Amino acid sequence: MTDFRQIARAAAEEMRSVFPETPLLRNAHLSEIYGADIWLKREDLSPVRSYKLRGAFNAMRKRPDQALFVAASAGNHAQGVAFMCRQFGKSGVIFMPVTTPQQKIQKTRMFGGDAVEIRLIGDYFDECLEAAQAFCAEAGGHFLSPFDDEDVIEGQASVAAEIEAELGRAPDHIVVPVGGGGLSAGMVEYFGNGPGWTFVEPSGGACLTAALRAGEPVALRQVNTFADGAAVAKIGARPFARLKGVGLANTLTIPEDRLCTTILEMLNVEGIVLEPAGALAIDALKDLGGSIRGKTVVCLATGGNFDFERLPEVKERAQRFSGVKKYFILRLPQRPGALKDFLTTLGPEDDIARFEYLKKSARNFGSVLIGIETTQAGNFDRLFADLDQRGFTYQDITEDEILAQFLI
Structure with missing residues (x-):
């Protein structure tokens, strides 16, 4: 059986024909605050401003004879699938809720061009997902899950392969946001128990925490969609199979309003534009405190698809939290x-x-x-x-x- 680390490295190498590795940058501002060597893996600097194109790339490159790919997403996954459909010359049908902001629809259309058809279905994601899966079965396409897919997990693990290559070793500690679990599962499978781990979720979408307590994936009754890139009602079964042993002590939940203080800090101090989910790992440093002092810590900045029309809301939330x-x-x-x-x-x-x-x-x-x-x-x-x-x-x-x- 091929070693997972080799698979991830091979995927990362293949990606270089489409886009360069995202930079791993030491952040002097954060390093000074926390007395540690803080590095940011800047997935917000990918061609679609998130890591989601990695899983889409890996799934499509492994299916050269598959002509049609179907996805359901209102955000970064839609843009990653659209980008890769255009790159591979595949046809894509992407289902998005009717309530999806026009900015996200336009960006998905821009990345996919003529290769992608966008269908707006339902007010909520569950309706959209059901329609996408029904269409996929009827049309004979390949449904590309944003996280509950082995090829996607392998593709997201290319982030870990790049970190190891850029740093020259495994970091002492890794802080990774969790939504559906595809990225975190790939990271854990690649690095194992070598580094220390912190898995971060928004308070209104802590599906990993719920699954760890229940011993299996469970659906949250309610989800706060403010940090939409990580606000998932139920963690994927395949990711959870890899994450079920991480332990509740290694998880953190971040209040959405506190997250806004970090978004503003990174924008005003560092000039880094992060979406709410993309700021989760950096915000988590406030809770880690002395436990990371003197260590080499990598935080995954997972996305920068921030709509500046939301800035007044972010400022308002930050002020109220402070x-x-x-x-x-x-x-x-x-x-x-x-x-x-x-x-x-x-x-x-x-x-x-x-x-x-x-x-x-x-x-x-x-x-x-x-x-x-x-x-x-x-x-x-x-x-x-x-x-x-x-x-x-x-x-x-x-x-x-x-x-x-x-x-x-």
């Missing part, structure tokens, strides 16, 4: 000077970002939605203490998800 932006409902007396009284409670670093009367017909009091931005979280302790002392009635709704959905 505690420098809050929303509250204030009961304001309907009398002359009441607003002025409230304004005098604000400090020199406090700024009103939102002010909206919610009820304009109340005779004695009016409810006001107020958003305040400040420079440091501690300023809110002073503000709320002042409001309490002056007898204002208010409710902090920053963490109230239901109210926030309706009002913010």
Whole structure:
């Protein structure tokens, strides 16, 4: 039986006819912060700005006689399949939910050109997947799963082969994001127990953690799609067969709002554009702390397909997580000077970002939605203490998800 490491190396070598290896770059900023030798594997610099084209390449090169490839995806997998269909001269039909942002549809169409047909089906991915698999069976195509496929796992393992070649050895520790598990399974199969491992998931899509607790892949009841590149309801059976022994102690879940602080930091400090899933491994360094001090650590920056129309949302989430932006409902007396009284409670670093009367017909009091931005979280302790002392009635709704959905 051919050694898996040899398969991954061969796949990586074959890929050089289509695209160069992605760089493994030491990051001085992160290395100084964590007292470690931090390297970033920059999959965001691939031709489709993610690692997903690797699995598609490997599957297509191993099926030279297969004319039609079918996929279901609303993101990076669709773009990787489209890119490789054009490279190999294959026909591709890619099913995407009707709700897919136009930017992703346009990029998939751009990479695939005339080689790819895009079909928009259903409001949710499950409907899209069902339609894709039904079409594939009828048309005699090859369904290319984004992660639950041996050829895809082998192709994603080319990331590990490149890391070893570029670094000259296995790193001491590897931090890898987990979605459906194809990339992490390939990495583990390649490096084994040599390095230390940290597997990172978004809090709203921790399917590996759920599977490890259950002892088998299980479907999450609800998925937060903010980190869409890693927000998967159920880890793949084939990847989990390789990951079932990694242990819960080696997994981390990252709150989506905290992830936004890292996206902004990498953009503002390093000029690196990362999508939410692509920032997971870097954000995880905050939790690893002293355990990685003095070690050589590789973080996989898995994707940079970031829609800049989302930047205001990312900034908002980051501010709320950092505690420098809050929303509250204030009961304001309907009398002359009441607003002025409230304004005098604000400090020199406090700024009103939102002010909206919610009820304009109340005779004695009016409810006001107020958003305040400040420079440091501690300023809110002073503000709320002042409001309490002056007898204002208010409710902090920053963490109230239901109210926030309706009002913010």
